[in-house]
Amino acid sequence: MFILECSNITKNYGACKALDSVNLQLEKGKIVGLLGPNGSGKTTLLKLANGLLSPTSGSISIAGGSPGVHSKKIVAYLPERTYLNEWMKVKDIVAFFADFYANFSREKAIDMLQALGLPQNAKLSSLSKGNKEKVQLILVMAREAELYLLDEPIGGVDPAARDYIINTIIRNYSASATILLSTHLIQDVERIFDSVVFLNKGKIALQGPVDDIREEKGCSIDELFREVFKC
Amino acid sequence: MLGKLLKYEIQATSRVFLPLYLGLLAVAVAASFTLQSNLDVLKGIIMFLLVMLYGALIVVTVVLLIQRFYRNLLKDEGYLMFTLPVHQATLVASKLVTACLWSILSTIVGAASGMIAGRSLIDINGIADAISQAVEFLAENSISPLLVLLAFSVGAAQFVQFVLQVYLSLAIGQLPSLSKHRVLSSIAVFIVASIAVQIIFTVALSGMVPSFMEFAVTANDGFEIAYGLSPAKTSQAVALTTEMLWIALIYNLALAAAMFFGTTWILKNKLNLE
Numbered sequence: 001m002f003i004l005e006c007s008n009i010t011k012n013y014g015a016c017k018a019l020d021s022v023n024l025q026l027e028k029g030k031i032v033g034l035l036g037p038n039g040s041g042k043t044t045l046l047k048l049a050n051g052l053l054s055p056t057s058g059s060i061s062i063a064g065g066s067p068g069v070h071s072k073k074i075v076a077y078l079p080e081r082t083y084l085n086e087w088m089k090v091k092d093i094v095a096f097f098a099d100f101y102a103n104f105s106r107e108k109a110i111d112m113l114q115a116l117g118l119p120q121n122a123k124l125s126s127l128s129k130g131n132k133e134k135v136q137l138i139l140v141m142a143r144e145a146e147l148y149l150l151d152e153p154i155g156g157v158d159p160a161a162r163d164y165i166i167n168t169i170i171r172n173y174s175a176s177a178t179i180l181l182s183t184h185l186i187q188d189v190e191r192i193f194d195s196v197v198f199l200n201k202g203k204i205a206l207q208g209p210v211d212d213i214r215e216e217k218g219c220s221i222d223e224l225f226r227e228v229f230k231c
Numbered sequence: 232m233l234g235k236l237l238k239y240e241i242q243a244t245s246r247v248f249l250p251l252y253l254g255l256l257a258v259a260v261a262a263s264f265t266l267q268s269n270l271d272v273l274k275g276i277i278m279f280l281l282v283m284l285y286g287a288l289i290v291v292t293v294v295l296l297i298q299r300f301y302r303n304l305l306k307d308e309g310y311l312m313f314t315l316p317v318h319q320a321t322l323v324a325s326k327l328v329t330a331c332l333w334s335i336l337s338t339i340v341g342a343a344s345g346m347i348a349g350r351s352l353i354d355i356n357g358i359a360d361a362i363s364q365a366v367e368f369l370a371e372n373s374i375s376p377l378l379v380l381l382a383f384s385v386g387a388a389q390f391v392q393f394v395l396q397v398y399l400s401l402a403i404g405q406l407p408s409l410s411k412h413r414v415l416s417s418i419a420v421f422i423v424a425s426i427a428v429q430i431i432f433t434v435a436l437s438g439m440v441p442s443f444m445e446f447a448v449t450a451n452d453g454f455e456i457a458y459g460l461s462p463a464k465t466s467q468a469v470a471l472t473t474e475m476l477w478i479a480l481i482y483n484l485a486l487a488a489a490m491f492f493g494t495t496w497i498l499k500n501k502l503n504l505e
Contacts, residue, residue, distance in 0.1 A: 013407070014407075047504065050313070050314050051313065051499075051502060052309070052310065052313055052314070052502055052504045053502065053503060053504065054500060054501050054502060054503070069316050069317065069318055070316075072314055072315060072316040072317075073316040075314070077310075077314050079310040081307055081310065082307060083307050083308050083309070083310040083311040084311075085243070085303075085308055087243060087246055096239060099235050100232075100235065100315045100316065100317070101315075101316070
């Protein structure tokens with residue numbers, strides 16, 4: 001059984017096709033890069049997998065079932081936007097996650113907050129955009145999920161924190177878990193990918209294990225990306 | 232999970248309501264003292280504050296009812312709420328229960344602050360007299376207290392139906408075909424729904440028109456106007472009112488249930504977060 005399976009999934013926004021008959025299967029225990037230029041459908045795919053959007057046609061399944069209460073228990077999702085409200089403190093949102101997710105580790109979250117110098121008594125509304133993103137990533141990575149769907153986890157943070165975050169992702173994830181990570185900053189994360197999926201204009205342009213692609217094309221994924229999506 | 236959601240929902244909203252309630256009660260206490268004094272300027276200021284806070288109480292209660300659903304579920308915060316491992320119906324229920332809770336509290340606080348402020352002007356004995364007269368009237372005409380309870384239930388059902396109509400309108404407004412103008416679409420849906428609700432209710436009551444006509448025609452003679460309704464007429468009026476209230480109660484409950492399931496269905500199957 002695949003942890004994530006898309007069958008002929010299409011999503012239209014009015015006349016615009018964000019995803020066009022995408023078929024994708026993810027196996028357990030892999031770190032997969034979801035790569036593509038802006039507007040290629042990466043965010044749409046991740047929102048569909050979380051049930052935040054409904055597909056125009058086709059279906060998506062998580063561990064054999066459609067997105068629902070069960071899939072939300074085992075999926076840890078980092079959206080590309082901030083969902084933190086303005087009235088909680090950092091420690092309140094940690095308590096909120098601990099309340100709702102059985103697989104959330106408060107200790108892990110507190111360790112990571114300390115490592116990145118984020119005070120637990122800070123109001124969420126007072127944090128900078130980058131720090132909000134860090135808090136959200138910590139909340140997601142402190143869960144022992146089966147599938148992590150990370151939408152641009154390193155897009156808005158400084159390079160030092162970027163390294164810490166990438167290391168955190170690798171350190172926190174167990175061998176049986178799967179990570180689908182979307183980004184256009186490929187160089188920074190290329191080393192952690194087992195395989196990659198290239199999305200272009202809503203279609204899969206290329207997909208496969210990183211080692212095979214490197215060998216076959218004779219270049220790094222970053223170089224290949226620049227080649228494929230040359231403007 | 233409903234308990235946990237309610238805990239956070241009440242926390243999020245009490246930040247606004249509790250200070251407002253405290254402020255209103257404090258100004259009401261101040262008013263109760265100054266109203267008896269001759270300090271006209273102070274009296275004016277306190278009365279102005281009291282009126283403003285009353286307005287705020289009504290506006291905040293209604294606005295928060297709408298905003299908690301719209302902002303917490305259908306805007307950015309929805310990314311968190313809809314990825315929690317809870318059913319969509321539980322999310323809607325948590326919003327509904329909290330909205331009802333604050334509306335009841337706002338009514339109580341509003342009434343209490345009115346009584347406190349007007350303490351010197353209102354004759355407490357007069358209120359007690361009025362209540363005992365009302366009870367006497369019910370007893371004399373053999374009107375069951377259950378009828379009063381029924382009337383209150385209709386009011387409560389109408390309120391719940393109103394809240395769910397707001398939720399359903401917001402849920403419809405975010406559907407892909409309307410979502411370019413979410414707020415405008417929601418308002419339009421709400422207006423259309425209100426009209427439809429009224430029309431259907433009128434149709435539902437139309438079966439009662441003949442009995443109303445009969446009652447009205449026979450009740451209109453000189454004797455009835457001069458001396459009030461005869462016992463037979465009174466029991467007829469009570470029977471008609473009871474029937475109408477039952478129809479209203481069932482209608483509003485059925486509508487509320489349909490709107491609850493409609494909202495939940497859309498959020499489950501047609502969610503379309505920006």
